[in-house]
Amino acid sequence: MRFLVTGGAGFIGSAFVRTVLSRDPEAEVLVLDALTYAGNMQNLATVAHAPSFRFQKGDIRDPQAVHRAFDLFRPNTVVHFAAESHVDRSILAPGDSVSTNVQGTVLLLEAARDHPPDLFIHVSTDEVYGSIDEPCSADESFPLHPSNPYSASKAGSDLVVLAYGRTFSLPVIVTRASNNYGPYQFPEKLIPLMIANALERIPLPVYGDGRQVRDWLHVDDHCSALRTLVDRGRPGQVYNIGGRLALPNLEVVRRILHLCDRPESLIQHVPDRPGHDRRYAMSTGKIEVETGWVPRVAFEDGLRHTIRWYLEHPEWVASVRTGEYLDYYERNYVRRGEAACG
Numbered sequence: 001m002r003f004l005v006t007g008g009a010g011f012i013g014s015a016f017v018r019t020v021l022s023r024d025p026e027a028e029v030l031v032l033d034a035l036t037y038a039g040n041m042q043n044l045a046t047v048a049h050a051p052s053f054r055f056q057k058g059d060i061r062d063p064q065a066v067h068r069a070f071d072l073f074r075p076n077t078v079v080h081f082a083a084e085s086h087v088d089r090s091i092l093a094p095g096d097s098v099s100t101n102v103q104g105t106v107l108l109l110e111a112a113r114d115h116p117p118d119l120f121i122h123v124s125t126d127e128v129y130g131s132i133d134e135p136c137s138a139d140e141s142f143p144l145h146p147s148n149p150y151s152a153s154k155a156g157s158d159l160v161v162l163a164y165g166r167t168f169s170l171p172v173i174v175t176r177a178s179n180n181y182g183p184y185q186f187p188e189k190l191i192p193l194m195i196a197n198a199l200e201r202i203p204l205p206v207y208g209d210g211r212q213v214r215d216w217l218h219v220d221d222h223c224s225a226l227r228t229l230v231d232r233g234r235p236g237q238v239y240n241i242g243g244r245l246a247l248p249n250l251e252v253v254r255r256i257l258h259l260c261d262r263p264e265s266l267i268q269h270v271p272d273r274p275g276h277d278r279r280y281a282m283s284t285g286k287i288e289v290e291t292g293w294v295p296r297v298a299f300e301d302g303l304r305h306t307i308r309w310y311l312e313h314p315e316w317v318a319s320v321r322t323g324e325y326l327d328y329y330e331r332n333y334v335r336r337g338e339a340a341c342g
């Protein structure tokens, strides 16, 4: 099996590469990644020297880079993770989300038309459904109501991928996963940011009242679901992937503080995210019934293990919290707080 993994130097993509290379001795992997602020070769250090692993630095918005990957490697499975993946950054710079997530995806699909793989998996998110009122949950046919530039660009790319499946008979699958957590996650997302701040004993910024609800999925469970769909997914279909869990953000933050042995007084309520989705909730019966996959990592265990990973990798955390990150932190948190105070 020849896997082209876009965005394979990021959080979930690198976990998927580690999963494939440890489970499939016959597999070959090419990672295509632009190494943006979120891409990090340290995430691939454990597989970098494997003979079955190759890396191509390249932007999915660059037709030459994309065609080179398909021409030279001739993948039979494409797993497309590359994206601008963070809501808050998409609010600060919406155009980046649209160009990478929509236009980059179109270029990959065009290359796939020239060299058709057996399967093209587009890794998407539950955020495309938007905020879901109690007691509903979104199944795969639920209308798309994205609220922010990130989720809108992912919804756009989902539709383009499905359209290429119909129009050009490409064997595509769209997956929509809930919020992931685990080792190697860039400390801009809720869980790693709160862990990093708790360990440093600096305030934990909770948006608004902190009662927004998210479903949490361990990254290893996400990767095993994707690997299962490579074997058993039906082309042309959408699959929701979730952790069967729903927690308010404040509860997650309190658990992190407790596990890190830090006081709740570190919690700081900050002005809410514009357009903040109140609740995500998906039905995940389709993948479970069709393939037998179920999430296996209990949140308490996954969270404890994740905190231990950040404690044991201070050099990784220090290396990503550099000038670019500090600048982002200033723009997203400090200036937002100042603006709210007038």
Ligand code: NAD
Binding pocket: 006, 007, 008, 009, 010, 011, 012, 013, 032, 033, 034, 035, 036, 037, 038, 039, 040, 058, 059, 060, 061, 080, 081, 082, 083, 084, 085, 086, 100, 104, 123, 124, 125, 126, 154, 176, 177, 178, 179, 180, 181, 186
């Ligand atoms: P990430 O931000 O950690 O990694 C993104 C990777 O894509 C990085 O390695 C980056 O260098 C690369 N990249 C970005 N723009 C690129 C471009 N133009 N060309 C080539 N490479 C580029 O993201 P993640 O959290 O690992 O998410 C991966 C995918 O999973 C995304 O498509 C995201 O929408 C989706 N997803 C994420 C979550 C989550 O909770 N993190 C949940 C559901 C779905």
Ligand code: TYD
Binding pocket: 087, 088, 127, 179, 188, 189, 190, 191, 193, 205, 206, 207, 208, 210, 212, 213, 214, 249, 273
């Ligand atoms: P995030 O990890 O950015 O994922 P998403 O927006 O894709 O769900 O945020 C998860 C939740 O945590 C979301 O409701 C926003 C909230 N949040 C905070 O309260 N403070 C923060 O500093 C961050 C990054 C997120």
